[in-house]
Amino acid sequence: MKTSRRHFLMLSVGVGSSLVLARAASADTANRLSEADPKAQAVGYVEDASKVDKAKFPGYAAGQTCANCSLFQGKATDAYGGCTLFGDKQVAARGWCSSYTNM
Structure with a gap:
């Protein structure tokens, strides 16, 4: 042929x-941040906010996610986005860590 x-x-x-x-x-x-990463463990990062250890992190409140945190650099509709805490690593939009802030 x-x-x-x-x-x-x-x-x-x-x-x-x-x-x-x-x-x-x-x-x-x-480029995604792993929960096993030492920096992630230091702030209690989880990829799913519903799995936050509420006894260990009493500051957690329902509805707090990376997507609505002021440190999140992606769009609210993105599944993953940047975070000022983790440099070039991408965090899950539905994730959470103890550095959550919504200011």
């Missing part, structure tokens, strides 16, 4: 864009 230049170019563009998207997705997940 003979391949035309047009077919080759279309195939190349498709493969190239797939590789770019795959790399972006993998970089995004690699």
Whole structure:
């Protein structure tokens, strides 16, 4: 089967864009803050605010999440976003830590 230049170019563009998207997705997940990270543990970070140890963190109140914290750098609709506490690491919007502030 003979391949035309047009077919080759279309195939190349498709493969190239797939590789770019795959790399972006993998970089995004690699940049997420882990609950096991020492900095995260120091402030009691959890990816799901409903799992906060209320005995250990009595300052927690229902409805507090990273998404509505003033330190969160993403949009309220983002699943993950930046946080001024953790540099280039992404935190879960539905997460929480003891540095929560809504000022």
